[in-house]
Amino acid sequence: MTTNCQVISGGVTAPRGFSASGVSAGLKKNNKLDLALLFSETPAAAAGVYTTNLVQAAPLVLTRQRISAGGLARAVIINAGNANACTGARGLPDAQASTQAVATALGIPEEQVLVASTGVIGVPLPVKKIIGAVPQAVASLSKENHAAASQAIMTTDLVPKEYAVQLEIGEKLVTIGGMAKGSGMIHPNMATMLAFVTTDAVISHGVLQQALKQVVDSSFNMITVDGDTSTNDMLIALANGQAGNQEILPATAEYQLFYQGLLEVCTALAKMIARDGEGATRLIEVTVKGAPSRQDAQRAARSVAGSNLFKAAVFGKDANWGRILCALGYSGASFDPTKVDIFIGEVQVAKDGGALEFDEDKAQVMLSQDPVHVFVNLKSGDGSATAWGCDLTYDYVRINGSYRT
Amino acid sequence: MTTNCQVISGGVTAPRGFSASGVSAGLKKNNKLDLALLFSETPAAAAGVYTTNLVQAAPLVLTRQRISAGGLARAVIINAGNANACTGARGLPDAQASTQAVATALGIPEEQVLVASTGVIGVPLPVKKIIGAVPQAVASLSKENHAAASQAIMTTDLVPKEYAVQLEIGEKLVTIGGMAKGSGMIHPNMATMLAFVTTDAVISHGVLQQALKQVVDSSFNMITVDGDTSTNDMLIALANGQAGNQEILPATAEYQLFYQGLLEVCTALAKMIARDGEGATRLIEVTVKGAPSRQDAQRAARSVAGSNLFKAAVFGKDANWGRILCALGYSGASFDPTKVDIFIGEVQVAKDGGALEFDEDKAQVMLSQDPVHVFVNLKSGDGSATAWGCDLTYDYVRINGSYRT
Numbered sequence: 001m002t003t004n005c006q007v008i009s010g011g012v013t014a015p016r017g018f019s020a021s022g023v024s025a026g027l028k029k030n031n032k033l034d035l036a037l038l039f040s041e042t043p044a045a046a047a048g049v050y051t052t053n054l055v056q057a058a059p060l061v062l063t064r065q066r067i068s069a070g071g072l073a074r075a076v077i078i079n080a081g082n083a084n085a086c087t088g089a090r091g092l093p094d095a096q097a098s099t100q101a102v103a104t105a106l107g108i109p110e111e112q113v114l115v116a117s118t119g120v121i122g123v124p125l126p127v128k129k130i131i132g133a134v135p136q137a138v139a140s141l142s143k144e145n146h147a148a149a150s151q152a153i154m155t156t157d158l159v160p161k162e163y164a165v166q167l168e169i170g171e172k173l174v175t176i177g178g179m180a181k182g183s184g185m186i187h188p189n190m191a192t193m194l195a196f197v198t199t200d201a202v203i204s205h206g207v208l209q210q211a212l213k214q215v216v217d218s219s220f221n222m223i224t225v226d227g228d229t230s231t232n233d234m235l236i237a238l239a240n241g242q243a244g245n246q247e248i249l250p251a252t253a254e255y256q257l258f259y260q261g262l263l264e265v266c267t268a269l270a271k272m273i274a275r276d277g278e279g280a281t282r283l284i285e286v287t288v289k290g291a292p293s294r295q296d297a298q299r300a301a302r303s304v305a306g307s308n309l310f311k312a313a314v315f316g317k318d319a320n321w322g323r324i325l326c327a328l329g330y331s332g333a334s335f336d337p338t339k340v341d342i343f344i345g346e347v348q349v350a351k352d353g354g355a356l357e358f359d360e361d362k363a364q365v366m367l368s369q370d371p372v373h374v375f376v377n378l379k380s381g382d383g384s385a386t387a388w389g390c391d392l393t394y395d396y397v398r399i400n401g402s403y404r405t
Numbered sequence: 406m407t408t409n410c411q412v413i414s415g416g417v418t419a420p421r422g423f424s425a426s427g428v429s430a431g432l433k434k435n436n437k438l439d440l441a442l443l444f445s446e447t448p449a450a451a452a453g454v455y456t457t458n459l460v461q462a463a464p465l466v467l468t469r470q471r472i473s474a475g476g477l478a479r480a481v482i483i484n485a486g487n488a489n490a491c492t493g494a495r496g497l498p499d500a501q502a503s504t505q506a507v508a509t510a511l512g513i514p515e516e517q518v519l520v521a522s523t524g525v526i527g528v529p530l531p532v533k534k535i536i537g538a539v540p541q542a543v544a545s546l547s548k549e550n551h552a553a554a555s556q557a558i559m560t561t562d563l564v565p566k567e568y569a570v571q572l573e574i575g576e577k578l579v580t581i582g583g584m585a586k587g588s589g590m591i592h593p594n595m596a597t598m599l600a601f602v603t604t605d606a607v608i609s610h611g612v613l614q615q616a617l618k619q620v621v622d623s624s625f626n627m628i629t630v631d632g633d634t635s636t637n638d639m640l641i642a643l644a645n646g647q648a649g650n651q652e653i654l655p656a657t658a659e660y661q662l663f664y665q666g667l668l669e670v671c672t673a674l675a676k677m678i679a680r681d682g683e684g685a686t687r688l689i690e691v692t693v694k695g696a697p698s699r700q701d702a703q704r705a706a707r708s709v710a711g712s713n714l715f716k717a718a719v720f721g722k723d724a725n726w727g728r729i730l731c732a733l734g735y736s737g738a739s740f741d742p743t744k745v746d747i748f749i750g751e752v753q754v755a756k757d758g759g760a761l762e763f764d765e766d767k768a769q770v771m772l773s774q775d776p777v778h779v780f781v782n783l784k785s786g787d788g789s790a791t792a793w794g795c796d797l798t799y800d801y802v803r804i805n806g807s808y809r810t
Contacts, residue, residue, distance in 0.1 A: 122730070334459075
């Protein structure tokens, strides 16, 4: 994305002044890690992007309220195993009680503690278990425990998702790190997962919020697993300023650098989420160019990446390009169907909206790779976009046929 | 729906003056039936509703053109095994050639022959095979062969889909019959399947078109299998007037009777399509009431019926009502989440948007029935609607992982 960024290890604790932990509060079975705590030594500017679902979980409501009221945060408490969504009147007090426990244990203002939950919907949050585990979560805070934190936020995820980069902004070394969870219920317009990004950059709440919104449009909002948009999902960014750079202001070269770094972290995490879609065996990357506008390209790319029929065809390694053209056709994007060229990997499978003789064996090889690349040229303008999805497999059905049981 | 309608056998040939046939043209493997012909002894008023996909197959383009130009038809030729979609410049002449063969063999004007195709996209139509089989299709036309016709239009359908009703309109016995195919790629806004409805009612092209559009809104546009909207699908209605009733005019009691009969046929066929969704084991019927408007109710009902997560939960008999509330939340319908009541069959599983103690065993029994009934009361108005879908199973993935091969 940008050549200035260097990928480093360390996830959310890679930036200066952040520590994290992951402990077991007994919300998941078999004493699995299920409670993560993220902490900044000094107050951090906070920004958030939230689900578009009309039904919004209590922790999301509380976190959004606190970020928009103060714009500052010191800690985020995250539990897996229970979403605290659709839990009626007790949802909000329960969410608040868990932040209060963190505030007390850390000696920080309760309004600077954010909260996120993921897991089953409609079951009251076992908040006493969380409160009981908070002292241990605080005691375990360290630079090293970013990995434990990224494990604690997993639900049906198979792998933890972390990423971090370093880049120079105004001769200061700035670090941006992140972790994410989410494999089902992944679809555009947020509401798609939990993701937490940390940075030591000096940047205000407002500018961070602007950058985050811009980045989401090309990263988390361009992945799709099953079209379901959840009640809980959010992306939170914290910037504690410990890099000591000059404050990043909009429309500057420094902003652009920071934006690129943030985009790289968010895109990497988004692709990890799509790759780890429930039951998925392969990441699908769909790039559309030649659209009348960027919006058309985004719609077109997401529609292909999200088509159940095409996703099943990828699983079966079937070069059924008609399903790609079909998904383009119902995407809402504007284009001329008789101009469309389609490639699966290096193999062109359609030209000018029509069939083409192609090497089926080679196409099958392309469909066996991970990621599977689809290139579409609409030849109707300059707009381009990339979306990510995953194949639809037997295991998606197995996982979602018995999630609660 | 209406107590005046009597269900009868006979499908598309139940109304007076219609005959049909189903033969093998060699488009499907193993000499399966793949070419259906529908014929009216006398010119019939014709009406159609078509896919909303931007990519539209050649047969659809030709049929729409002919219905809008003349409003009359004598015959419909339908092939399965090849969609004649995305076949470039030769698509339209190929579609036309098959109608020409029918016109010649039957001695009727070519403009009064309609055409529909279903099957693989992007492969040129083997039109010579179709032309070669037309004489046999004409020779086989009979009252009895409605069943063969309904089999010939099947693709991945497991069962043929036919329905017919009789009702009195102005002291004349009017018959309405129909057949349909389609099990994947079923989603609202047409573009969802092939369906053919015949009637001996006296009704003009324009009034028939009006009734058909109205009926589709509550029947075919309320089913969903996988969210994919195809390039080929259409609903065609033919009315040959042989019942001898007084012409049905809009805003009359007779129109209302006819509308009810047409609605019953189309709803029955639509439900058969949803029930036979690829890999489905059970029909899901979602009724939403208490919405601010009918449109809100429709959005809400379709969103639940179409949620991959809920569909997989039905397959697994998991009373995961949070997924229902979640799908309501992202449907675009307007409502107050804290007022929502949800029932699975007779078991109330959520009240006022929150959890409720319920009998899990009884809920599992309700989820084992076919159809599975979901009732939602949004308690926010008077709008209501019903949508149909099916569970998401391993077999959906198997079928669509290797459709072409």
